[in-house]
Amino acid sequence: MPCFDFDAWRDLAANDPAEYFRERERTLSAFIAQHPESEQNLRDLQSHIDQVRVVSGSPAKAARELARMLGDR
Numbered sequence: 001m002p003c004f005d006f007d008a009w010r011d012l013a014a015n016d017p018a019e020y021f022r023e024r025e026r027t028l029s030a031f032i033a034q035h036p037e038s039e040q041n042l043r044d045l046q047s048h049i050d051q052v053r054v055v056s057g058s059p060a061k062a063a064r065e066l067a068r069m070l071g072d073r
């Protein structure tokens with residue numbers, strides 16, 4: 001992954017949320033495609049992460065739940 005520019009991603013999310021999610025999906029898909037031996041596992045993990053983010057209710061709760069998941073692994 002090239003250098004991650006948090007400010008650019010934050011600005012994109014604030015100014016064009018639809019494009020932010022399209023670019024996020026493209027970036028995640030490109031990363032996963034670089035790891036064909038783990039592709040299905042990575043797609044499953046990303047799906048689970050996305051589900052946690054949706055149902056958590058807040059970014060802080062999502063972060064806590066995702067940190068717990070990482071600890072379990």
